[in-house]
Amino acid sequence: MNIYDIATIDGDGIGPEVCQSAQTVLREACASRLRFTPWPGGAAHYAKTGSVLPDETFAACRAAHAILHGAAGLPGITYPDGTEVGNDLHLQLRFKLDLFANVRPIRLYQGVQSPLSGWSAGQIDYVIVRENTEGLYASRGAGVNLRGEVVTDTLVVTRKGVERVARFAFELARRRNGAPRDGQRRVTVCDKANILRSYAFFRAVCDEVAQEYADVAMDYAYADAITVHMLKKPDFYDVIVAENMFGDIISDLGAGTVGGLGIAASAELGEAHGLFQGAHGSAPDIAGQDIASPLATILSGALMLRWLGERHADAALTQAAARVERAVESVLAAAQHVPHDLGGHARCSEITRAVCQELR
Numbered sequence: 001m002n003i004y005d006i007a008t009i010d011g012d013g014i015g016p017e018v019c020q021s022a023q024t025v026l027r028e029a030c031a032s033r034l035r036f037t038p039w040p041g042g043a044a045h046y047a048k049t050g051s052v053l054p055d056e057t058f059a060a061c062r063a064a065h066a067i068l069h070g071a072a073g074l075p076g077i078t079y080p081d082g083t084e085v086g087n088d089l090h091l092q093l094r095f096k097l098d099l100f101a102n103v104r105p106i107r108l109y110q111g112v113q114s115p116l117s118g119w120s121a122g123q124i125d126y127v128i129v130r131e132n133t134e135g136l137y138a139s140r141g142a143g144v145n146l147r148g149e150v151v152t153d154t155l156v157v158t159r160k161g162v163e164r165v166a167r168f169a170f171e172l173a174r175r176r177n178g179a180p181r182d183g184q185r186r187v188t189v190c191d192k193a194n195i196l197r198s199y200a201f202f203r204a205v206c207d208e209v210a211q212e213y214a215d216v217a218m219d220y221a222y223a224d225a226i227t228v229h230m231l232k233k234p235d236f237y238d239v240i241v242a243e244n245m246f247g248d249i250i251s252d253l254g255a256g257t258v259g260g261l262g263i264a265a266s267a268e269l270g271e272a273h274g275l276f277q278g279a280h281g282s283a284p285d286i287a288g289q290d291i292a293s294p295l296a297t298i299l300s301g302a303l304m305l306r307w308l309g310e311r312h313a314d315a316a317l318t319q320a321a322a323r324v325e326r327a328v329e330s331v332l333a334a335a336q337h338v339p340h341d342l343g344g345h346a347r348c349s350e351i352t353r354a355v356c357q358e359l360r
């Protein structure tokens with residue numbers, strides 16, 4: 001029976017408490033199948049040592065079956081160029097491990113009130129697949145700064161980069177049950193092909209890949225227009241694929257329509273590695289007070305179990321993933337332990353216990 005090595009990086013702010021919470025739930029779900037090993041990294045570590053991602057941490061992440069992360073970043077801890085140190089932890093892992101698909105489920109759970117009126121649980125259920133290794137982020141740390149007068153970053157779109165993220169999106173659509181509105185398996189390409197050649201190229205390569213998926217409907221939405229559609233017809237969407245920067249922006253908007261970043265899970269996947277973390281930040285203002293919501297990281301842990309289960313044909317893990325998701329759904333539906341970000345007063349530890357109780 002496989003034992004899976006999971007490298008964990010607690011990180012900064014609420015990172016340690018939400019990462020520990022997720023491990024408690026995952027142990028409850030999988031008993032001894034997961035071996036968690038903590039590794040240092042993040043802004044506070046940088047402040048102490050000068051390294052945001054130590055070599056031994058990176059080596060452990062590369063060797064592990066999966067990576068579970070809390071959060072990273074602290075205000076005021078920046079590089080000389082002004083960019084935040086904490087974010088560099090994520091970005092180094094993304095680029096060095098080539099985690100090209102950033103998978104961000106957007107789902108309205110029973111018991112959670114959407115700020116969009118008239119939508120109930122199950123009617124908003126789509127996944128944003130954000131290209132995670134190029135686009136406008138390819139320029140990070142490589143932009144031009146001329147005499148402090150002209151500073152530029154270049155948007156990079158490669159054929160390989162688009163092919164693989166588009167194929168990932170179509171394969172994901174094939175595994176889902178289609179959009180809530182009509183049950184149609186659908187991939188929506190989010191771009192600005194009407195304006196920029198790079199996005200026209202992004203769309204053209206997605207179109208080429210779409211030829212292989214006659215069973216999945218193709219849909220297009222400009223990045224500005226989709227922000228309106230995500231509010232007015234969220235049930236239309238099944239899978240949305242977008243360039244890195246657009247994906248970063250619309251995934252926060254999507255999370256906002258289903259309760260916020262406190263419930264926003266993410267799976268950052270490459271050919272050989274997976275990084276699982278809540279899509280939220282380190283929220284240093286509430287760190288250490290046991291009031292952060294662990295749900296985003298717990299749901300990211302469920303995504304990790306599902307990913308490991310599929311990769312290793314390990315049905316027990318796939319089943320455990322479903323049980324964790326159902327336990328979270330039950331806790332939310334019961335509304336006895338509502339996190340602060342969803343309008344309640346439940347403590348992180350209480351929510352963790354409630355999810356474990358549901359698992360039992």
Ligand code: IPM
Pocket residue numbers: 087088090091248279
């Ligand atoms: C995200 C975050 C990151 C990003 C930061 C933390 C590097 O906003 O994962 O959405 O900009 O992609």
Ligand code: MN
Pocket residue numbers: 248249252
């Ligand atoms: Mn973001």
